[in-house]
Amino acid sequence: MALEPTPTGGMTHGHGRHEEGSDLSDIALRVRALESLLIEKGYVDPAALDAIVETYETKIGPRNGARVVARSWVDPAFREWLLDDATAAIRSLGYAGRQGEHMVAVENTDAVHNMVVCTLCSCYPLPVLGLPPVWYKSAPYRSRAVMDPRGVLAEFGVSLRADTKIRVWDSTAEIRYLVVPMRPAATGGWSEERLASLVTRDSMIGTGLAIDPQSLAAEAAP
């Protein structure tokens, strides 16, 4: 659902089932207790649990999302598919799974900048972005992204044109959003892989922009 920034920040939030909570220390303790119990009873193999955690930490991460974005930049048919049915388009690249069952891709333009938040906790598109950054789960980001998105963007070092509208999307247990940042200028003819290297995690949450090779070059100049 698209949320217009409002002073109260009031909105509905369809949280049916919850995988993660904001009180992490409590959750962490409970997880540890459950894990010990399951291992003690012989229901799970600790090595299997480690493998799952390692997969999320190292194999599944924002590089997946970056490949999706880069493909949409070079392949107009894929871009159209992504905006129409993100779940299927993303799955076609091999990225699917828990918390990515219902994906929606929202594309940035000069007219509209999209930003993603989960106002109640930390719902996040795990298969394309991996584990959420700590700030994404923080109370200040969750409230201020809705009340003052332009201020939040400024803190992330992003300033948009004054006439660019900001649209804030509230993730839920059911729907996870992926922002498709704008392709930087002067990248014509770049390979998909090289383009993917410009796509940062934050640019796919909407708290950043894709890396602009021209401004990098300008910064590097004496």
Ligand code: FE
């Ligand atoms: Fe949530």
